[in-house]
Amino acid sequence: MTKLVKWLYGLNVLGALAYIAVCLPKLLMGQPIYPGQAGLLGQVTAGIVLALLPPVLERLFHFQFPPILKLIFELFILGSVLLGTGMQFYNIPYWDKFLHLFSAAMLAGLGMAIFCALTPQERLKTTSPLLIALFAFTFGATIGVFWEFYEFTFDGLLGLNMQRYMAHGVLLAGRAALMDTMGDLFADVFGSLALSVFAYFQVKKDVKWLAAFQFRR
Structure with a gap:
């Protein structure tokens, strides 16, 4: 369970960074990949903060979230921010x-x-x-x-x-x-x-x- 949660942390953070690395230059060249690209980049950047929120809170307040909740949370962030908002899966x-x-x-x-x-x-x-x-x-x-x-x-x-x-x-x-x-x-x-x-x-x-x-x- 813990390894899977860490893998999802990495997927959310690295996936968001890859999205920014691909979409930001296109936006600056005036060739946005998705409609409303500037807003999408802002939300994907915020998704990095959200993905890292559980471990940050655990370090600050010296407690651990239930692993099952961290797993579900990271899956939700992946589906709603990187895929849903950033890559327009909400159109599905x-x-x-x-x-x-x-x-x-x-x-x-x-x-x-x-x-x-x-x-x-x-x-x-x-x-x-x-x-x-x-x-x-x-x-x-x-x-x-x-x-x-x-x-x-x-x-x-x-x-x-x-x-x-x-x-x-x-x-x-x-x-x-x-x-x-x-x-x-x-x-x-x-x-x-x-x-x-x-x-x-x-x-x-x-x-x-x-x-x-x-x-x-």
Whole structure:
């Protein structure tokens, strides 16, 4: 697991640097490879920072994230930043919805990790698996809602189209304008629910399974 996470760190960072090395000269020569290339370069550069965030936080605060969460996080950064944004994979149908499912499951797992960190170990052994699963589900789905708040806010402030309320520069109306946002929320709920249901049965069978989602000093 640790070797795979390190490999993903390298893939995200080196892949982003290779992207910048190829796309930046083209942009400076006036021959951008992708539309909106300057903005894409900025986001890919930010992706390097995000990819390195877990090990930096671990060194600063002297703890370790659960390896499974680091693995999912690095996969998410790869799919959303380098591939999704930088290489325009978001144009692939349902790529965005797949990432919402994936990230919601990751956030539900983070919710479990936080629950475990806030609960004394002796009490954790007798805690209802249903309570743990409900906390994980609620945490994952709620962060998904806050993300839609973020998209709505910056679409209005910066004239962006993250919520896909425009198509080819034309404002959508009625149900069509809601399809992207509601699809994202459905994906957030289903992703959180899937991880939470799986966690419920695993914890019910053996509470030691939670060790995979616990922070370590």
